[in-house]
Amino acid sequence: MRKMQFTAGLLTFSLLLAATAIAGNTNKGTLNVGETVTVGGKSLPAGKYQVEWAGSGSNVELSISNGRETVARVPALVLPLKKAEAGSGYSTNTDQAGNKALTGIFFGGKKYELSIGEASAATTTSSDKTPTSN
DSSP: OOHHHHHHHHHHHHHHHHHHHHHOOOOOEEEEOOOEEEEEEEEEEEOOOOOOOSSSTEEEEEEOOOOOSSEEEEEEEEESSSOOSSSSEEEEEEOSSEEEEEEEEEEEEEEEEEEEGGTTTTTSHHHHHEEEEE
């Protein structure tokens, strides 16, 4: 009888620990922007931002905040990578006027990147992948 109670208690503890680990694994990251970029029609000056995304499958909603408030909210795709990125950073496209639009965010040690939804609709002349240190 005691052995059965001990086993049941151990199983319950294991399930709670697993649930906590899964709940703690949120989709968050840090974005260090070294230049002014636009995202979702809003201008992001150079600085450090928190990014968080939610959704099912590869289609997610990306929120970018400056620590106090959400400054942009845009659709994004989570794209798998064959190997993890060495460092964190972002990619941009430059339009004909020289304005840079944020098109992607990647994270060091992660095997995925976030592709910003508006990037495919923009007419661009060049692309730049900028590594940053967090």
